[in-house]
Amino acid sequence: MRDGAYVQAVSGARFDLAAGECLALVGESGCGKSVLASALLGLLPGNAETAGSAFAGDLDLIAADERTLARTVRGRRVGLIPQSPAAHLMPVRTVRSQLEETVRELTGVRRGPRLRAAAEEAAARAAFPAGHLDRHPHELSGGLAQRAATALALVGDAPLLLADEPTTGLDRDLVERTVDELRRHIGAERALLLITHDLAAAERIADRVAVMYASRIVELADAAAFFGSPGPRHPYARGLLDALPDREFTPIPGMPPELGALPAGCAFAARCDRATATCATRPAFADGVACHHPATVPLEAPRA
Template identity: 70%
Template sequence: MTTERPSVLSVRGLSVRFLLPGGRRVAAVTDAHFDVAPGECLALIGESGCGKSVLASALLGLLPANAQTAGSALLGPVRRAPAPAPGGKVPPAGRDVAPGLDLLTAGERTLARTVRGRRIGLIPQSPAAHLTPVRTIRSQMEEAVAQLTGARGRTALRAAAERGAERAGFPADHLDRHPHELSGGLAQRAATALALIGDAPLLLADEPTTGLDRDLVDRTVDELRRHVDADGDRALLMITHDLAAAERIADRVAVMYAGRIVELTDAAAFFGSPGPRHPYSRGLLEALPDRSFTPVPGLPPELGDLPDGCAFAPRCDRATDLCTTLPPLTGPVACHHPVPDPARTPEATRA
């Protein structure tokens, strides 16, 4: 009996609530479910404020003190129980056969010493906040090389730092500059170079193309793809607004709206045929200049004031009274009225 490969990351029911003064709670992430497999890039997309970066912070244990988490986020290898085979005995469906480290319950000591940089490499959304302002980029890269690879000796460290810079398209003649002497794009490339040094099994890239021109966007995502492809056990979770970058690199796409993952599908189907099935996902694509260039109408809701039913209903031309109830979050599309899949129409079924 064959079993699927263990996941690098397996997220089940991940929720994040912020407790505000007066007892008010803000639901930033609600019941997220997804896996990231070895050799895979999963792109997490959605409008600003939908909870993408909060989800990333939860995985790294970087949430503020007023945050409360639920669910699990197992860092692999994680093997889920296979489907039953005729006459075979397997563990109950959904149970972990080889559970990994739960990032949501791991202590700060474990996260700092064994996870961040070593098992999860982070390309941060705000690189200036992660770069040490009083040290040159070279010294920070050499320190990362020493800590994450065990390299020693001035010559070896210097060469490794320069190789790391080259991978991220960071110019070698800027290595001796301090972070405040860099443009936003160069700071982003420096942060990318630091994240790649440890060759972590999971790379978490939070808006890795911010501040880059189109050529550098393509170079950056191509390097991230090479990072994954160079070792079959690595994976990438990329959070991005840049759908062109997602199309270039992703194997699968997860769409987040108002703290919920509303669609999870293959990238080829999402960007090609039959296209996304959630009306919000389809609206994101149609807003691109090379599509209809039509923006999604209205504005996303505040996470602290979400409706009881579908949060997208006020902006959706497919909404009905049924949408006053919350659509189930199980399955590939969380929608009462998804766009029909041509392959599942009665005509296609009869054919």
């Protein structure tokens, strides 16, 4: 609820994610991606209302109480790599002290050489340089702050890494290095949910892509088919790719609707050149897409 009115920030989101896989959740800012991440971790505001289920193993994250979330979920089942790592890190403490505290909390190693070694091992897993462990967050570059946050997320060996806009504010070289590092942490017992508006980053490492628009997942597809041929099926998803500089570089006309005033029908209809009277009703999600008139023609190949 905001200003006395209900805001439908996320609705009807359905997806699964297996170990060894990266799912990229993409969409414009404000579509509900980060709200979904907060819901999975129980970090929504106190006046938020949730319904449905989200299972991590046999535990429903949506139904879990705060004690369960704090003791068995955050850091242990889900490792969060936050959108603004420099703000997420404690400014008055060194990276080493923050890693050691996380090791104490999640592994039971309490003090002495074992604690120090465990913190240094966590840093090494995230390619964080040992020579920077005794620095404070303000002494780190954006890329190193991201690696410090990743090291903290890896301490508990959580089976799910949730990276919320991990490349925000980084230049292209650092974006590629950051997502390559994230991909390296996916394995036989770990999956990655990458929340991003950076389609190039998603294309680089994702196995599947979920496209979110105005609170709802409107397409779910294999990454190779989504970025290649036949391409996206939802007109909004196709518009996102067409807006890229190496494709048509054509922006989607109009603006997304306010989440507090969503239309009864298709939320994209006002911006869509395929819209008809049928779009006054909300399309069901079927065969990987929520659209009355999904595209079937392959995308043109990206320009050289």
